[in-house]
Amino acid sequence: MGSKVLTKDAQRFMVDCLRAAGAASKPAQQQAELLIQADRVGHPSHGMNRLELYVNDIQTGACEPNNEPKILKETEATAWVDSCNVLGATSSHFCMDLAISKACKAGVGWVSAKGCNHNGILGFWAQKAAKAGMIGLAFTNTSPVSAPTRSKKAALGTNPLSVVAPGAQNELFYLDMATTAVAYGKIEMQRRKGEPLHPGWAQGTDGKETIDAEEAAKARCLMPLGGGELTSGYKGYGLGAMVELFCGILSGARYGHHVRVWTLTGPSGKANLGHCFAAINPNSFAPGFQDRVADIMHHWRSLEPTDPCLRVMCPGDKERKNEQEAECTGTVSYTPSQIKTSAALAKKLNVTPMQVTADCGTN
Amino acid sequence: MGSKVLTKDAQRFMVDCLRAAGAASKPAQQQAELLIQADRVGHPSHGMNRLELYVNDIQTGACEPNNEPKILKETEATAWVDSCNVLGATSSHFCMDLAISKACKAGVGWVSAKGCNHNGILGFWAQKAAKAGMIGLAFTNTSPVSAPTRSKKAALGTNPLSVVAPGAQNELFYLDMATTAVAYGKIEMQRRKGEPLHPGWAQGTDGKETIDAEEAAKARCLMPLGGGELTSGYKGYGLGAMVELFCGILSGARYGHHVRVWTLTGPSGKANLGHCFAAINPNSFAPGFQDRVADIMHHWRSLEPTDPCLRVMCPGDKERKNEQEAECTGTVSYTPSQIKTSAALAKKLNVTPMQVTADCGTN
Numbered sequence: 001m002g003s004k005v006l007t008k009d010a011q012r013f014m015v016d017c018l019r020a021a022g023a024a025s026k027p028a029q030q031q032a033e034l035l036i037q038a039d040r041v042g043h044p045s046h047g048m049n050r051l052e053l054y055v056n057d058i059q060t061g062a063c064e065p066n067n068e069p070k071i072l073k074e075t076e077a078t079a080w081v082d083s084c085n086v087l088g089a090t091s092s093h094f095c096m097d098l099a100i101s102k103a104c105k106a107g108v109g110w111v112s113a114k115g116c117n118h119n120g121i122l123g124f125w126a127q128k129a130a131k132a133g134m135i136g137l138a139f140t141n142t143s144p145v146s147a148p149t150r151s152k153k154a155a156l157g158t159n160p161l162s163v164v165a166p167g168a169q170n171e172l173f174y175l176d177m178a179t180t181a182v183a184y185g186k187i188e189m190q191r192r193k194g195e196p197l198h199p200g201w202a203q204g205t206d207g208k209e210t211i212d213a214e215e216a217a218k219a220r221c222l223m224p225l226g227g228g229e230l231t232s233g234y235k236g237y238g239l240g241a242m243v244e245l246f247c248g249i250l251s252g253a254r255y256g257h258h259v260r261v262w263t264l265t266g267p268s269g270k271a272n273l274g275h276c277f278a279a280i281n282p283n284s285f286a287p288g289f290q291d292r293v294a295d296i297m298h299h300w301r302s303l304e305p306t307d308p309c310l311r312v313m314c315p316g317d318k319e320r321k322n323e324q325e326a327e328c329t330g331t332v333s334y335t336p337s338q339i340k341t342s343a344a345l346a347k348k349l350n351v352t353p354m355q356v357t358a359d360c361g362t363n
Numbered sequence: 364m365g366s367k368v369l370t371k372d373a374q375r376f377m378v379d380c381l382r383a384a385g386a387a388s389k390p391a392q393q394q395a396e397l398l399i400q401a402d403r404v405g406h407p408s409h410g411m412n413r414l415e416l417y418v419n420d421i422q423t424g425a426c427e428p429n430n431e432p433k434i435l436k437e438t439e440a441t442a443w444v445d446s447c448n449v450l451g452a453t454s455s456h457f458c459m460d461l462a463i464s465k466a467c468k469a470g471v472g473w474v475s476a477k478g479c480n481h482n483g484i485l486g487f488w489a490q491k492a493a494k495a496g497m498i499g500l501a502f503t504n505t506s507p508v509s510a511p512t513r514s515k516k517a518a519l520g521t522n523p524l525s526v527v528a529p530g531a532q533n534e535l536f537y538l539d540m541a542t543t544a545v546a547y548g549k550i551e552m553q554r555r556k557g558e559p560l561h562p563g564w565a566q567g568t569d570g571k572e573t574i575d576a577e578e579a580a581k582a583r584c585l586m587p588l589g590g591g592e593l594t595s596g597y598k599g600y601g602l603g604a605m606v607e608l609f610c611g612i613l614s615g616a617r618y619g620h621h622v623r624v625w626t627l628t629g630p631s632g633k634a635n636l637g638h639c640f641a642a643i644n645p646n647s648f649a650p651g652f653q654d655r656v657a658d659i660m661h662h663w664r665s666l667e668p669t670d671p672c673l674r675v676m677c678p679g680d681k682e683r684k685n686e687q688e689a690e691c692t693g694t695v696s697y698t699p700s701q702i703k704t705s706a707a708l709a710k711k712l713n714v715t716p717m718q719v720t721a722d723c724g725t726n
Contacts (some may be wrong), residue, residue, distance in 0.1 A: 077440035078470030078647040107441030110471040112648050135608060150675045151666040163605045173608065175601040181594055198593045207669030225589050225598055231544060231563045235588050238538040238678040239602075241659075242526045245498060245536065249656060252649025256659045284441040285475050286615025293612060296604075296619045303514040306570030312513045315601040
C-alpha cells in the first residue's frame with residue numbers, strides 16, 4: 001500500500017536533506033543507510049518518518065553531526081564513550097566497532113555511551129556484530145512514555161533492546177523489541193482507523209488501562225510488556241528499567257524521567273541519551289554455535305501451529321521477508337502522508353524531491 | 364500462613380538431607396544456603412519445595428555433587444565452563460566468582476557453562492556480583508514448558524533472567540523473572556483454589572489460550588511474557604530465545620526442545636542445562652553509578668499510584684520486605700503439605716526432621 005519509491009532515490013533524498021541541514025557527507029550517508037534499512041525491513045516509524053526530526057535537531061543545534069565521539073575510559077573489554085551529540089548512526093558505528101574489536105581479543109566487548117542521539121532501529125546495530133560472527137546486543141533509553149506498574153504516569157521510555165546472532169545456513173536470529181507492550185505508533189494507527197486498542201497496551205489520563213485510542217493518545221502513557229499487574233506487566237517494567245541501567249545509569253547520560261521529550265516544536269535541548277552495545281564472541285565458548293542457532297530456528301519453524309494458517313516464525317523472520325522483497329523490487333513504500341511531508345521537506349531544504357515510481361492504492 | 368520453622372533448623376535439615384543423599388559438606392551447605400534464601404525472599408517454589416528433586420538427582424546419579432567444575436576455555440574477560448554435573452550452587456558460585464574476578468580487571472566478565480543442574484533462584488547469583496559492587500546478570504534454560512508464539516506445543520523453558528545492581532543508601536535493584544507470563548506454580552495455585560486463570564497465562568491441549576486451570580495443568584504449556592500475539596507475546600518468546608542463546612547454545616549444553624523433563628519418577632538422565640553469568644564493573648564507566656541507581660529507585664517509589672492503596676514499587680522491593688521479615692523473626696513458613704513432605708523425606712533419609720515452632724493457620 002502507498003507509493004513506491006526507488007530505494008536508491010529515497011536514500012539519496014535522505015542524504016541530501018541531512019547535508020542541507022549541515023551534516024558532512026559521511027555522517028549523512030551513515031544516517032541515511034540506517035533510516036532506509038528501517039523502511040526496508042518494515043519498521044517505517046524509524047525510517048523516513050523520522051528524517052524531519054533529525055534535520056530539526058541539526059538545525060536547532062541539539063545535534064552536532066560533525067563532531068567526533070571520544071573514548072573517556074577503556075579496558076581490554078569495555079569502553080565508556082562520549083558521543084558528543086553526533087548523529088545516532090555515527091556514534092553507534094563508533095561504539096559497536098569498539099565492542100567488536102574488543103570481543104575479538106577479550107571474548108566480549110561492552111560499551112556504554114552518553115551524549116547520544118536517537119539511533120534508529122536497534123537491530124541494525126546488533127546485526128553489525130552478527131555480521132562479524134558475534135552475538136550483538138544493543139540497548140537505548142528513550143523519552144518517558146511508559147508507566148512503571150501501578151504508576152499513574154510515565155517515567156520510563158519504550159527502552160528497546162536488540163539481540164542478533166548469526167546461524168549456519170544463512171540463518172539470522174534477530175530480536176529487536178521495545179520493552180513496552182507496543183510502540184506508540186500502534187496507538188496512533190488504531191486512532192486513525194477509529195478502532196479500539198487491545199487491553200494491556202495503554203493507560204488513560206486517570207492511570208487506568210484504556211482501550212479508547214483517543215484517551216490513550218491524550219495520556220501518552222504506554223503499559224510495559226505484559227500489560228497489567230495480573231499478567232506480569234511488572235516484568236516489562238523491570239526490563240525497561242534494566243535497559244535504563246545499561247544506558248543512562250551506566251553511562252552518566254540522562255536517564256528515566258530526566259530524558260527530554262522529542263518534538264518538532266522548537267529546540268528541545270540536547271538529547272544526551274544513553275546507549276549500550278555489546279558483542280560476545282562465540283569462538284570463546286563451545287564450538288558449533290552457528291549450527292545450534294540454525295538447528296533451534298529450524299525446530300521452531302517446524303512446530304505444529306495452533307492455527308494451520310499461521311505458521312510459527314522465528315525472531316526476525318518478518319523483517320527478513322520484508323528486506324528480501326525490498327531487495328527484489330529495489331523499492332520501498334511510503335504512505336501518501338509521508339510522501340507529502342517529504343515533498344514539503346524537499347522544498348524547505350531546497351533539495352531534489354523523491355520521485356514516486358508507482359502508486360499502489362491509498363493507505 | 365502455614366507452619367513456622369526456625370530458619371537455621373530448616374537450613375540444617377536441607378544440609379542433612381543432601382549429605383545423607385551423598386553430597387559432601389561444602390556443596391550441601393552451599394545448596395542449602397541457596398534454597399533457604401528462596402524461602403526467605405518469598406519464592407517457596409524454589410526453596411525447600413525442590414529439596415526432594417535435588418536429593419533424587421543425587422541418588423539416581425543424574426547429579427554428581429562431589430565433582431568439581433572446570434574451565435574449558437578462557438580469555439581476559441570470558442570463560443567457558445563444564446559444571447561436571449555438580450549441584451547448581453557449586454557451579455554457580457564457581458562461575459560467578461570467575462565473572463566477578465574477570466570484571467575486576469577487564470571491566471566485564473561473561474561466563475557460559477554446560478553440564479549444569481538447576482541453580483535455584485537466579486537472583487541469588489546476580490546479587491553475588493552486586494555484593495561485589497557490580498551489575499550482576501544470570502540466565503538459565505529450563506525444561507520446555509512454554510510455546511513459541513503460534514505453536515501448539517511447548518519448545519522453550521520458562522528461561523528466566525536476573526539483573527541485580529547495588530545502589531547508594533543501601534538500595535538494591537533486583538530483577539529476577541521468568542520470560543513466560545507466569546511460572547508454572549501459578550497455574551497449580553489457581554487449580555488448587557478452583558479458580559480460573561487470567562488470560563494470557565497458558566494454552567490448553569488444543570494450543571489455544573485457556574483460563575481453565577485443569578485444562579492448563581493437563582497441557583503444561585505456558586504462554587510467553589506478553590501472552591497472545593496481539594499483546595506482543597512474541598516479545599516474551601524472543602526473550603526466552605535470547606536466554607537460550609546465552610545458555611544452551613553458547614555453552615553447548617542441551618537447549619530448547621532437547622532439555623529433559625525434571626521429575627521425581629525415576630532417573631530422568633543428566634540435566635546438562637546451560638547457565639550464563641556476567642558481571643559488569645561500573646568503575647569502568649561513568650562515576651556516580653550507585654547514586655543514580657538510588658535516585659531512579661527513589662523516583663519510582665515516589666510516583667503517584669493509580670490506586671492510592673497500591674504503592675509503586677521497585678524491582679526487588681517485595682523480596683526485600685520478605686527477607687527483612689524472615690530476618691526479624693528468624694523463621695520461615697511452610698505449607699502443611701510441605702511440612703508433611705519434609706517429614707516423609709526425613710524418615711526416608713533417616714535424618715532429624717525439622718521442628719515446627721508455630722502453626723499460623725492452614726495453608
